[in-house]
Amino acid sequence: RIVYIVSMRLQLTSASLLILCSFCAIETNAFISGATRPTSVEKSKTSLHLFEALFEAENEKLFAKFDVDRSGTIDKEEFKDVVKKMNVSARRREILSVASATFGGIWVATASNTFQYGQKKLRKNYIEPLAEEAMLQNFPTAMLSGDVDRAIWKTLKARGFTPSNTIFGHSVCSDEVNNRKEQLIPLMTDRWQEGFTLGGLGGLPFAGKSGFGAYLHHVPDSGKLLVLFAPHVGIDSEGRVGSLQRDGQAAVSSACGAGIGAYKALQAKKSTPEDPLLAFNSLQKEDMDTTFDPQLTQIIDSLAPRLNGIQESSDSVAFVTYQMYGIIQELITACITQTPDLFQNASEVAVVGGIMINRRKGGDFFQPLSFETRKRSSSSNPEPEAPIDLFEEAFGKRPNLREVMGSEATLERMRIQ
Template sequence: MQNTIEQLVKKHYPNAKSGEEVTKAYLGFLKEEYKSDLTKMMFATSLCADDINVSTDFRRVLSRPFTLGGMGGLPFAGLTGITAFAHHVPDGGDAFIFYGPHIGITDDGVLGKMRRPGQKHLTNSCGALMLALERMRDKEGVYIPVNNEIDYQQTLLERSVMPFKHQILQAEIPEKEITEVTFGNIYSQVHDLVRISKNEFNCNRVFLLGCVIINTSPEFFDYVDVRTFETLDLKSLKEKELVSILQTEAFKNL
């Protein structure tokens, strides 16, 4: 049955590997290729808050993971969070951020749903993204995410994907497309945060591993589709400045 699941996953994500394989490979890169001391590695994740996201063993090797992510995997900890993370890097160590969205797959290959531990029925994965997709599909009117202080992460997540509404709804598999869009959003935000806070890091290097996690039923292992692995040299990294709208040419030319 595992081969069947693997075939179903690789139909959509041909390069996906098991969480264990990805963990072993990239910890090996960090230790052997980059000569990083894993005992001094400060590890952070920008993954969805969903409890199902335990697809890799990074946290078993790298202690005390710092949580940057919230609903959908966006780095809701923001500038304050990345700055705290930067300050916590051990002397002589490196920083490592593992980020990306997740998506479920059923035993018969349907994306966007999964069977969770202890349950017989199917539920959404990523629940937050599938809720956003459901609201996008509302035919009763144009859905506009409105700020809600008791659900602000979901509101901001929905606002981040709404500019891509047509692209998502016209895709062959909208559940996959909204996940792809979110990967791009997380990628951009994580990179911006590192660039803005580059002078706060107690180290010279930041490693970034971006992926899409594919959740399967409890009896199978989950998969990770790696999209990018980067080493950022903080000394040569161009700093990103926060620019007030008042300083932009567009505003000056109003």
């Protein structure tokens, strides 16, 4: 139908141009011959006569086409031929209409996949070599956000997770770079059709137990929870981890600003306690009345006991980012295990953890670090079964972070194998 309409418009446009050219020719001839320039009324009459002549000529051609026996009339057999050709033309337009609608529907449905496919195939033409090298060194099995989204979807779909029975929640930093269309959170929110925000600065779940409880109570009846948590880090064109040139800015800024800011504050204080404290216990000790910057204060307090061994790491900001992951993981786990009515409301909880990597060019990435699911024993027994590790099923081999973190002891404290 669209093709038909376009073709008809082109035909009308051609006729209009022909009339215009004819009119211009008349005026030109009159001017050259010295004749008096026609008035507006005469112009209108001339245009009308031309149009009538063209219309009459087209009618005569059309009539001659179907008046096969040249009798001057359209007899019964000739009329049948006219109807037959009209029906063929109508069917052709219907086929074109269906084909156009189908193509348009497929294009709309696969536009995101097409973008991601093109991004993967063409990124070698515009990647920043130093940024790529730094990412592979510090985040060795990082994946494009679109690939992570599909891997999570494929794995959970096989376990019965669907947009209609699952509510997606995320604990990531509130930085706007994490909300770009190609980033993981917008992709997953679009996939699961909604998203509950648990995170604040640095990606810590500052919604707390109350926020997690609200999230839980929004789950569909006997439905499922999907939680993704991650700190984030930028890598600039020079390969500097923790830096990012943001859209519209010539200068490079910090990413994550909260995590790096906390690290700098601790450097200034030279405060690195030797005995690690549980992040959740540290959260309970915070005095909210002593500061107007409670989130950054909490990040500093949680990060302080985790900086031992940073001198042995390959990159201090990468080390801090992995420690931020450990803090968030601990807090999310506490929310899950310390919510008594969790499996009275949800039948299964899937938790994905990692690090979001912001890049100026070449696409945004995600370094997967954990993926497990917890399921209640039965509909009559709200007690959870042992966690099921889905990491290798979804993402393949685990990353070797020994050189990045500097020691096995550091990895053990973070529970990253």
